[in-house]
Amino acid sequence: MSKGVDLDAYKQAQREAFVEKQRHEFRNHAILYAIVNAGLAGWNVLMMPGDLWFYYVLIFWGIGLATHFFLGVHGAEEEAVKEQALIEARVKG
Numbered sequence: 001m002s003k004g005v006d007l008d009a010y011k012q013a014q015r016e017a018f019v020e021k022q023r024h025e026f027r028n029h030a031i032l033y034a035i036v037n038a039g040l041a042g043w044n045v046l047m048m049p050g051d052l053w054f055y056y057v058l059i060f061w062g063i064g065l066a067t068h069f070f071l072g073v074h075g076a077e078e079e080a081v082k083e084q085a086l087i088e089a090r091v092k093g
Contacts, residue, residue: 018079022073
């Protein structure tokens with residue numbers, strides 16, 4: 001026989017799972033940012049040392065990465081609560 005799950009415990013677990021997913025996606029984004037930009041910097045310095053352009057990618061992608069952090073990871077708990085409220089409103093009709 002299966003044990004019932006408390007609704008509040010379920011909501012908390014769902015919020016935690018959502019936040020963890022956001023952190024995981026940000027971590028992957030940050031790793032990709034570091035690898036690609038290190039490669040671009042190395043290639044730029046080796047192939048065109050007089051014309052450095054890699055820092056443009058570093059800066060603009062860095063802005064995107066910071067945005068991902070503040071909107072995705074930092075705001076994940078608030079976003080999960082909003083999503084749960086929307087779902088509850090739809091269920092209630």
